[in-house]
Amino acid sequence: MTVIEVNHLAAGYDGREILRDVTLSVAAGDVVAVLGANGSGKSTLIRTILGLVPIRRGEVELFGTPQRRFRRWERVGYVPQRLGAGSGVPATVGEVVSSGRLARRGLFRPPGAADRAAVHQALEAVGLLDRIGDPVSTLSGGQQQRTLIARALAGRPDLLVLDEPTAGVDAASQEAFAGALTAFAADGGTILLVLHELGPLRPLIGRAVVVHEGRIAHQGVPPEPAGHHAEPGHDHVHPHADAEQAGICEWAPTDGMKAY
Amino acid sequence: MDLLTYPFMLRALAGALIIGLAAPALGVYLVQRRLSLIGDGIGHVALTGVGVGLLTHQSPVLTAVLVSVFGAIAVELVRERGRTSGDLALALLFYGGIAGGVVLVGLSDDASNASLMQYLFGSLITTSPTDIAVIAVLGAAVLAAMLVFRPALFALCNDEEYARVSGLPVRTLNLLLAVTTAVTVTIAMRTVGLLLVSALMVVPVAAAQQLTRGFRSTMAVAMLIGICAAGAGVVVSGEIDTAPGATTVLLAIAAFLLATGAGALWHRRPGSPSPAPVEPPDVVLHG
Ligand SMILES: Nc1ncnc2c1ncn2[C@@H]1O[C@H](COP(=O)(O)OP(=O)(O)OP(=O)(O)O)[C@@H](O)[C@H]1O
Ligand SMILES: [Mg+2]
Numbered sequence: 435m436t437v438i439e440v441n442h443l444a445a446g447y448d449g450r451e452i453l454r455d456v457t458l459s460v461a462a463g464d465v466v467a468v469l470g471a472n473g474s475g476k477s478t479l480i481r482t483i484l485g486l487v488p489i490r491r492g493e494v495e496l497f498g499t500p501q502r503r504f505r506r507w508e509r510v511g512y513v514p515q516r517l518g519a520g521s522g523v524p525a526t527v528g529e530v531v532s533s534g535r536l537a538r539r540g541l542f543r544p545p546g547a548a549d550r551a552a553v554h555q556a557l558e559a560v561g562l563l564d565r566i567g568d569p570v571s572t573l574s575g576g577q578q579q580r581t582l583i584a585r586a587l588a589g590r591p592d593l594l595v596l597d598e599p600t601a602g603v604d605a606a607s608q609e610a611f612a613g614a615l616t617a618f619a620a621d622g623g624t625i626l627l628v629l630h631e632l633g634p635l636r637p638l639i640g641r642a643v644v645v646h647e648g649r650i651a652h653q654g655v656p657p658e659p660a661g662h663h664a665e666p667g668h669d670h671v672h673p674h675a676d677a678e679q680a681g682i683c684e685w686a687p688t689d690g691m692k693a694y
Numbered sequence: 695m696d697l698l699t700y701p702f703m704l705r706a707l708a709g710a711l712i713i714g715l716a717a718p719a720l721g722v723y724l725v726q727r728r729l730s731l732i733g734d735g736i737g738h739v740a741l742t743g744v745g746v747g748l749l750t751h752q753s754p755v756l757t758a759v760l761v762s763v764f765g766a767i768a769v770e771l772v773r774e775r776g777r778t779s780g781d782l783a784l785a786l787l788f789y790g791g792i793a794g795g796v797v798l799v800g801l802s803d804d805a806s807n808a809s810l811m812q813y814l815f816g817s818l819i820t821t822s823p824t825d826i827a828v829i830a831v832l833g834a835a836v837l838a839a840m841l842v843f844r845p846a847l848f849a850l851c852n853d854e855e856y857a858r859v860s861g862l863p864v865r866t867l868n869l870l871l872a873v874t875t876a877v878t879v880t881i882a883m884r885t886v887g888l889l890l891v892s893a894l895m896v897v898p899v900a901a902a903q904q905l906t907r908g909f910r911s912t913m914a915v916a917m918l919i920g921i922c923a924a925g926a927g928v929v930v931s932g933e934i935d936t937a938p939g940a941t942t943v944l945l946a947i948a949a950f951l952l953a954t955g956a957g958a959l960w961h962r963r964p965g966s967p968s969p970a971p972v973e974p975p976d977v978v979l980h981g
Contacts, residue, residue, distance in 0.1 A: 484859050507861030514855060523726040523899065525852060526908035533849040537860040541846050569907050585856070 435462050435498065437593050437624045438483060443492035444648075445482040451490065452478045454648030462592075465615075465625040465638050467656070470645035476628040477515055479645060480595050483626075484512055497592075508537040511586030513596040515628075517570065517578050524569040527581050531556055531566075534588035556588040559614040561607075576603040580611065587618065594618060596627040600635070608634045632656055697932045702819050705826045706885060706938065707928045712833035713882045713894065714924025714942075718902075718916035719840040720878050721895030723871060726851040726909070732769065733892035735784060736879045739765030739791035741888055743880070744813050745798020754813070755828055755880060762876035765791060770872040774865075816887035816939030829881045836874045847871065848909055885928070886939035893943040894920060901950035904957035919949045 438460040446452040452475040460466050468476045481487045483494055485501055494501040497509060511534070534556065535549040557563040560580040565573065570581055583599055594615075600608050612634040619625060619638060632639055636656060644652040697703050724732055743761030747754030765787060772783045799810050812820055821829075840847070850857040850867050858864050882891045902915035927942025 481855075486855050486858060505861060507859060510859060512856060512859040514853070517853070521726070521852075522728045522730070523722055523909055523912050524903060524907055525726075525848070529848065529909050530852065532845065533852065533856065533860070536845060536849055536857075536862060539845075541843065541862065545845065567907065589860075 436460065436495070437462050437464070437497055438626060439493070439495040439498075440479075440483065441493045441495075443479075443482060443494060444490040445478060445487050446490065447478075447487070452648060453482065453645075456492075456645070456648070456650055458643060458650060458653075460624060460626055462624055463619070463622055465619050465640045466627075467632065467635075467639045467642045468626065468628045468645060469630075469642055470651075474645045475648060476645050477597050480597055480626065480628060484510070484595060508589055509592045510537075511589050511591035511594045513579075513582045513586045513594070513599050515597040515601070517582065521571060524571060526567050527557070527562060527570055527573070527584075528553060528566040530570055530581055531584045531588050534585035537589050552588045552590060553584075556584040559587055559617065560584045561610045576607045579603055580607065583611065583614065587614070591623070593624045593626070596625070598628050598630060600633060601630065605634075611635075612638065697929070702821065703928070703932055705821045705823065706819075706932075707925065709821055709826050709829045709881075710885045710924040710928045710938070710942070711921055712829055712837075713878070713885055714921040715917050716833045716836045716840070717878055717882060717891070717894040718898040718920035719837055719913060720871075720874055722899050722909070722913045722916055723840070723847050723851045724875065725896055725899045726848075730896045731892060733875055733879055733895045734889075735769065735788045735791075736762050736766050736876050737883075737888035737891045738788040738795075740876070740880050740883060741795025741813065742791045742798060743795075744883070744888075745795045745802065748802035748804050748809070749798050753824070753828075755825055755884070758880040758883060759832070759877060762880050763873050766872035766876035767869060770868055774868065812887075813883055814887050814889050815937050816883070816885050816890070817937075821884050825884055829884070832877050832881050836878050839870060839874055843867070843870070844910070844913070885924070886942060887937075890939045890943050893946065894924065897943065897946040897950055898923065901946065901953040904950070904953040905960075919946065919953075923949060 436459050438458065440456055440458040443456040444451060444454055456479060458466075458479075468479060470476050478487055482489060483496070483501070485504075489501070496504045497506065499506075531553045532545060532549065535545060535552060539545065539549060554563060554566075557566055560583050562577060562580055562584060565577070570578055573581065579599060579602065583596070586594055586596070600611060603611060615625060615635065616638055625638075627635075629635065632642075639656050642652075642654065642656045643650050646652075698707065721730075721733070724730060740758040740762035743758030744754045746752075746761060747757035750757070768787060769784060796810065799813075811817075846857070846862055846867060847870075849860065850862065850864060850871075854864060857867075878895070879888070879891045882894060886894050898916040898919040899912065901919050902912045906912040906915055923946040924942050927945050928938050930936070930945070931938040931941040
C-alpha cells in the first residue's frame with residue numbers, strides 16, 4: 435500500500451513556482467530521504483504533501499486518500515525544520531510534546547493517562563525524559579529538535595515526516611535520534627525525511643531522492659557504505675565521514691550544499 | 695468598608711472580578727502568539743460601536759460587541775493572509791475605529807466629554823444591572839472557551855503549522871480567539887476602559903511569567919494576579935476616588951515589579967536549579 439503518492443506536482447509561493455513536476459511514491463515501511471541544495475524546495479515538497487503549501491497542479495494522496503479530503507491526521511507525525519514562532523509565554527517540554535496527542539484525542543477530550551504515558555514514552559525515546567518540566571527555551575538547539583521529534587512520536591503515527599531533524603544536532607544526539615527512528619521503522623513505520631547528509635541515519639535509509647530545479651533529479655538506493663561500516667556497533671563519527679560525503683556528492687547536485 | 699454596601703459598588707466589583715479572570719485567560723494566548731497589542735487595537739474599533747449605540751439609542755455594550763467582533767474578524771483575515779501590508783491595514787482599522795467613535799459620540803444626544811471618558815477610561819457608577827448580566831454571561835463564556843480548549847489553543851498559538859497537520863480546525867480556532875478578544879474588550883470597557891483593556895490581558899501574564907516555567911502555570915498565576923488586581927482596583931478607587939481602570943492597571947504593574955524582584959531572588963538563591971547544561975556544538979566536520 436502506498437502511504438504517499440505524488441503525481442506531477444507543482445507548487446510554490448506568491449507567483450514563484452518552486453516545484454515544477456515532482457512525482458514520488460512512498461510505500462508502507464519505506465524510509466525515504468529527500469536531498470538537495472539549499473533552496474531547492476525540499477521543505478516546500480514536504481510542506482505541500484502535508485497541505486501547508488497549496489497544490490498548483492498535480493495530485494497528492496496520503497494513505498490512498500486525496501490530500502484535500504484526508505482527515506486521519508493522527509496517522510501523520512510532522513517534525514518541522516524549527517520550533518514554531520509562538521514563544522511569548524514559557525512552555526515546558528512536556529507541554530509541547532503533549533500537543534502531539536491532539537490529533538488522536540480531538541478537540542474536546544481532556545488529556546488522560548494514555549496521553550501522559552505516550553508523552554513519557556516519546557521523551558524517553560529521544561532521551562529527554564529528565565527535562566520534561568523544563569521550559570523549552572532553556573534547551574539547546576539539538577535538544578529542542580529532539581523535543582519536536584518526541585512531539586511527533588507521541589501521537590503514535592504510521593508516517594513520520596521530518597524536515598532536517600539532524601541539523602545542528604551533535605554526533606551523540608544523532609546516534610540517539612537514529613536509534614529512535616530505527617525503532618519506529620522496525621515497528622513498520624514509514625519515514626520521509628529531508629536531510630543534508632545521511633550521517634548515522636545511513637543504514638536506515640532505503641531510498642534517496644534528490645530535488646533539483648523543481649524536479650526529482652535522481653532517485654535510488656543511497657551509495658553502499660563500505661563493508662565494515664555495516665557492522666553493528668560501528669562508530670560512525672570518524673575520518674571516513676569524508677569519503678561517505680564524497681559518495682553522495684558524486685550523484686547529488688552539490689551547488690550550495692551546506693558546509694558546516 | 696461601607697462603600698461595598700452600595701449596590702453600584704457591588705455590581706462594579708462583580709464585573710471587575712469576572713474581567714480580572716477572563717482577560718488574562720485570553721491574554722496568555724495573545725502574548726504567546728506575540729499579539730499583545732491586538733486587544734488595544736480592537737478597543738479602538740469598539741469605540742465606533744459605542745458611538746453607533748449612543749446614536750441609535752441602543753445599548754452601547756451590545757453595539758460595541760457587534761462592531762468589535764466584526765473588526766476582530768477583519769484583523770484575523772488580514773493576519774491570515776500574512777501580507778506585509780497587513781501592518782498598515784491594521785493601522786487604518788484602528789485609527790478609523792477611534793476616529794469614527796469620537797465623531798459618532800459627538801453626533802449623539804449624549805455628546806458630553808464625560809460620556810466619552812466613561813468608555814475610554816472606565817467608570818464605576820455607570821454599570822447597570824443589565825450591564826452586569828451581560829458581563830457575567832459573556833465573561834463566563836470567554837473563560838469557559840479558554841479553559842476547555844486550552845490544549846488546542848496552546849498548540850495553535852505555539853505552532854500554527856503543526857496544529858494544521860494535527861488536523862485541528864485552525865481557522866475556526868483563530869476566529870474563536872478573534873471573537874473572544876472582541877467580547878472581552880467590550881465587556882471590560884465599562885470597568886477598565888477601552889484604552890486600558892489590553893493592559894489587563896497582558897500585564898498579569900507578563901507578571902506571572904517572572905515566576906513560572908510552563909504555560910499552564912503561567913495561565914493560572916496570571917488569572918490569580920488579574921482577579922486580585924481587578925478586585926483591589928475597584929475597592930481602592932472607591933476609597934480614594936480615583937479612576938478604577940487606571941488604579942487596576944497600576945496595581946497589576948506593581949504585581950509585575952514585585953514578581954520580577956521575587957523571580958530574580960528565586961533564581962539567585964543558593965541551590966536553585968543550575969542553568970541547563972549546554973550541548974557541545976555540532977562537531978561533525980565534512981565537505
Ligand atoms: N514562505 C515562503 N514564502 C515565499 N518563498 C518561500 C517561502 N518558503 C520558501 N520560499 C522559497 O522557496 C524556495 C525553496 O525553499 P525551501 O525552504 O523549500 O528550500 P529547502 O530545499 O528546504 O532549503 P534548505 O536546505 O535551506 O532548508 C527558496 O527559494 C525560498 O526562498
Ligand atoms: Mg528546508
